[in-house]
Amino acid sequence: MSVKPRSLRQAQSLLAGQLRAQGYTWAQVAAEFRTAYRVNARVALRQAHGWSQPQAAARWTARWPDDPKTFKNFSYWELWPGGTGHAPSLDTLDRLAQLYECSVSDLLADCRDYGTPPRAQRAEAAFATANGCAEDPADASPQSPSSRPAPAAPSLLAALERIRAADISELKTGYLPDAEPGLRLKHRTLLLEASSALAVVAAAPVLEIPRRAAAATGGAPRTDLAMIRYTADVVAGLRRLGGAVGPRATLPPAMALRSAIAAMGRNAPETVTAETLAVYGDLTQLVGWLMFNLGDHAAARYYYDDARSAADRAGNADLVTYTLSASSQLALAGGHPRHAIDHANAARQAARRSGSPFAAAYAADVTARAYAAAGQVARCRAALDRELAALGEIGPQTPRAPWWYFYDRSFYWGTESECALQLGLAVDASAAAGRSLGLAAPVNAHNSALTLALQAEALIKQDELDQACQPLADAARLTTLNSSPRISRRIERLRAQLRPADDTAAVRELDGKLAAFRLARAASEPA
Numbered sequence: 145m146s147v148k149p150r151s152l153r154q155a156q157s158l159l160a161g162q163l164r165a166q167g168y169t170w171a172q173v174a175a176e177f178r179t180a181y182r183v184n185a186r187v188a189l190r191q192a193h194g195w196s197q198p199q200a201a202a203r204w205t206a207r208w209p210d211d212p213k214t215f216k217n218f219s220y221w222e223l224w225p226g227g228t229g230h231a232p233s234l235d236t237l238d239r240l241a242q243l244y245e246c247s248v249s250d251l252l253a254d255c256r257d258y259g260t261p262p263r264a265q266r267a268e269a270a271f272a273t274a275n276g277c278a279e280d281p282a283d284a285s286p287q288s289p290s291s292r293p294a295p296a297a298p299s300l301l302a303a304l305e306r307i308r309a310a311d312i313s314e315l316k317t318g319y320l321p322d323a324e325p326g327l328r329l330k331h332r333t334l335l336l337e338a339s340s341a342l343a344v345v346a347a348a349p350v351l352e353i354p355r356r357a358a359a360a361t362g363g364a365p366r367t368d369l370a371m372i373r374y375t376a377d378v379v380a381g382l383r384r385l386g387g388a389v390g391p392r393a394t395l396p397p398a399m400a401l402r403s404a405i406a407a408m409g410r411n412a413p414e415t416v417t418a419e420t421l422a423v424y425g426d427l428t429q430l431v432g433w434l435m436f437n438l439g440d441h442a443a444a445r446y447y448y449d450d451a452r453s454a455a456d457r458a459g460n461a462d463l464v465t466y467t468l469s470a471s472s473q474l475a476l477a478g479g480h481p482r483h484a485i486d487h488a489n490a491a492r493q494a495a496r497r498s499g500s501p502f503a504a505a506y507a508a509d510v511t512a513r514a515y516a517a518a519g520q521v522a523r524c525r526a527a528l529d530r531e532l533a534a535l536g537e538i539g540p541q542t543p544r545a546p547w548w549y550f551y552d553r554s555f556y557w558g559t560e561s562e563c564a565l566q567l568g569l570a571v572d573a574s575a576a577a578g579r580s581l582g583l584a585a586p587v588n589a590h591n592s593a594l595t596l597a598l599q600a601e602a603l604i605k606q607d608e609l610d611q612a613c614q615p616l617a618d619a620a621r622l623t624t625l626n627s628s629p630r631i632s633r634r635i636e637r638l639r640a641q642l643r644p645a646d647d648t649a650a651v652r653e654l655d656g657k658l659a660a661f662r663l664a665r666a667a668s669e670p671a
Contacts, residue, residue: 156181157194159399162443166392171250176396178254180403185253186222186232189244197222204243211239225255372412372419375405379427380546387550387588390626391434398434402427418458425454426547429467436474437590437628444474461498465491466547469510476517484514502548505534509559516566524563531556550591554583558591561598565605574602577615589626593619597634604641610650612642617657624664632665 159180163173174188183191190200197215205212221236223229232240237248244251378401386394405424412420432447448471455463472487488511495503512527535556557580564573577599581592596619603612620635639658645651 152181153194155403156191160192160194162399162440163396166395166438168396169246170244171246171253174244174246174250175253176400180400184222185255186240186251189240189246189251190218190222193244200243204239207243208239368413369416369419371408372416372423375401375408376419376423376426376546379423379430380549382427383430383546383549386430386434386437387590388626390590390628391437392627395431395434395438398427398431402431418460421454421458422460422463425451425458425460425463425467428454429463429470429547433470436470436477437630439629439633441474441478445471448474461494462500462503462545463547464494465498465500465503465507466545468494469506472510472514476514481514481517485511485518488514500545501534501537501542502544502551505531505538505556506548506551508534509556512559512563513566516563519567521567524567528560528563531559550588552583554580554595555591556580557583558595558598561595561602565598565601570602570605574599574606577602589622590628590631593622593626593628593631594634596622597631597638600638601641604638609642609645610648612638613650613654616642617654620658620661624661627665 156177159176160173163176168176170189170192173192174185177183177188177192178185181188181191190197193200195203197218200218201213201215220228220230221232221240224231232251234248237251240251241248382394382398382401386398402424405420405427409417409420409424428447429451432444432451435441435447436444448467452464452467452471455467468487468491472484472491475481475483475487488507491507492504492511495507498504508527508531512524512531515524515527535553557576561573561576561580564570564576577595580595581599596615600612600616600619603609603615616635616638619631623632623635635658639654642651642654
């Protein structure tokens with residue numbers, strides 16, 4: 145079980161380890177540290193390695209004994225360009241780059257850029273207009289460099305341009321199961337490009353929250369209801385991003401934002417304490433879910449527990465329901481159906497306190513899955529009936545917390561399919577998966593891929609091996625957009641079940657598609 149960080153140093157070590165495990169370079173880890181901990185580039189690179197100033201000085205001296213340094217040297221370099229700092233020479237920057245395994249430019253990433261080309265300036269203005277941020281020139285007032293928002297990254301501007309050039313109607317129909325193969329590939333390409341833009345767009349507001357929180361007080365965090373609501377909107381966007389493009393793109397900005405919210409919470413007045421805790425709990429649960437999809441169950445458990453604690457302190461029974469439901473799902477994935485049932489029953493009690501039909505329906509959903517895994521048919525069926533009844537109470541005007549954005553009738557039919565598979569009812573599972581896919585929202589690649597995998601498994605259990613190849617290929621295609629290791633491992637296990645049909649044309653065609661999608665997925669992941 146994960147140990148809760150007891151200090152800033154330990155929290156930084158955990159974050160660096162997680163990002164390095166995902167393939168981040170030291171420079172990329174440092175970029176996350178600059179956002180999360182509001183430090184300059186030279187401090188961020190040292191902290192990314194987990195070194196104190198004396199430790200960094202010792203490593204320098206061990207490497208270049210003819211040019212020893214002390215912690216004071218590092219302190220001076222890190223304070224620059226402030227008045228008490230000393231500018232590092234080019235030779236010093238080169239050796240620091242060797243020490244931190246980065247480029248010299250990474251050490252100066254926080255310095256001003258005086259060469260923005262006119263084209264980029266026009267693109268930045270277009271981006272601001274698209275996001276409702278543009279000022280009327282007549283109303284504009286001079287801003288100091290420290291208070292002016294950072295310009296949009298070139299990668300963001302290029303990605304947004306790709307989306308503008310795309311046919312939006314094609315993006316919306318990207319997951320239609322009856323599309324021709326060539327058309328599917330075209331849709332997949334467009335969606336993959338759109339997802340790259342979404343990843344950067346989601347990160348952009350994260351960079352603004354610490355700046356906005358400190359803007360009014362010269363560095364001391366400011367937390368008010370408007371700031372909390374703004375942050376809640378960003379968290380909601382990150383949730384949708386996780387469902388669309390997966391955990392690898394979503395986790396870094398989510399972790400950075402979580403650090404910012406924690407800092408805001410420490411300075412929140414009593415009037416907004418509950419709201420701050422709820423937003424923190426919402427985002428922490430999301431981080432746990434992302435860890436779950438990456439396959440790190442111990443980390444997921446830690447974040448789920450932290451999220452439930454925050455939701456409890458906020459008095460938000462709706463969010464408590466969701467966090468307990470997530471813990472039930474995690475226990476089920478770990479092969480502990482009894483623990484899953486306990487968490488699900490606790491979620492049902494919280495749902496009653498919340499009065500939300502979404503909470504009641506989802507608590508019943510995870511209860512059904514837990515009972516199906518335990519082989520308790522009658523209780524599983526009763527839970528599904530409760531879920532269907534709660535769904536009937538949900539209308540277009542029913543208040544919906546942002547964490548329930550994914551939940552609808554398509555999700556219910558996906559659970560019907562999963563339970564039927566657990567209980568040995570392959571024909572019922574196939575039919576339920578088909579109903580779910582007919583209703584699934586095209587923006588949620590995660591749920592669509594998992595349901596396609598359920599359909600493929602149901603067909604395999606009916607010995608319809610050739611027919612199982614198409615939904616399995618469609619699920620794999622979605623992994624090029626939503627690169628969740630959890631989904632990829634599910635596809636690999638199902639492909640192994642097709643070995644009796646290895647010599648058939650359908651399976652050979654499937655293998656060709658799987659190989660192509662693996663290459664596409666690898667090309668879209670961080671280097």
